[in-house]
Amino acid sequence: MALHRGRPDRWTDRVEDLASWVLLAAGLLVVLFTCTTGIGIHDRLVQQGRAQSLDRTPTSATLLERAPTFVSPYTDAAPVAVTASWEDRQGVERTGLVSAPEGLAKGSTLQIWIDQSGAPVLKPTTSGEALALAGIITGLVIVTGVVVLALLWVALQRQADGLQLRGLGAGMACRRSALEPRRGQARLNPLVRTACRAGSCGDGTGSSAS
Numbered sequence: 001m002a003l004h005r006g007r008p009d010r011w012t013d014r015v016e017d018l019a020s021w022v023l024l025a026a027g028l029l030v031v032l033f034t035c036t037t038g039i040g041i042h043d044r045l046v047q048q049g050r051a052q053s054l055d056r057t058p059t060s061a062t063l064l065e066r067a068p069t070f071v072s073p074y075t076d077a078a079p080v081a082v083t084a085s086w087e088d089r090q091g092v093e094r095t096g097l098v099s100a101p102e103g104l105a106k107g108s109t110l111q112i113w114i115d116q117s118g119a120p121v122l123k124p125t126t127s128g129e130a131l132a133l134a135g136i137i138t139g140l141v142i143v144t145g146v147v148v149l150a151l152l153w154v155a156l157q158r159q160a161d162g163l164q165l166r167g168l169g170a171g172m173a174c175r176r177s178a179l180e181p182r183r184g185q186a187r188l189n190p191l192v193r194t195a196c197r198a199g200s201c202g203d204g205t206g207s208s209a210s
Contacts, residue, residue, distance in 0.1 A: 019156045023149050030145035038138030045130030052124035061086040061112045067104040088118030
């Protein structure tokens with residue numbers, strides 16, 4: 001994103017400079033807003049994890065059957081649902097499905113988390129997980145904002161280049177008309193003829209020709 005030094009000679013340069021500053025300011029605002037939002041997300045996840053820690057309790061579950069094994073091309077297989085038994089907070093034995101690694105033998109024990117009713121739930125969100133999730137969300141939003149601003153900058157550059165080329169074409173037509181007044185004016189289209197009369201020939205600056 002190059003900014004022109006000094007006073008631009010063409011009005012397209014002034015528009016380009018203004019667009020550069022606007023996009024730069026928009027980029028800084030995107031980063032500031034995203035970082036603030038990311039901090040808020042992290043704080044909410046940490047508070048959520050603390051609330052979950054008060055409501056959920058760890059306990060040991062015993063598998064009542066062998067965990068099935070599935071052929072997977074991935075090295076880290078996803079946990080599978082297996083029937084197991086455990087005791088709730090009141091010491092009452094319960095039976096249900098829990099998540100266990102593939103191939104875990106019958107009678108094996110693993111740690112699970114239960115809520116106040118004794119049902120198995122996910123473990124509370126840790127501060128590390130909250131930080132990682134907030135960082136991922138913040139990074140994705142920043143990257144998306146930068147890509148959008150870059151596409152806008154490319155579109156503005158192409159628009160400015162097109163305006164410069166049209167202005168150059170009109171200027172060349174005006175010069176030919178000045179060299180051959182009668183035949184040149186006859187060949188000019190109405191828009192170019194109007195531009196010549198207004199004095200906007202040559203570089204698109206809008207200054208009158210001497």
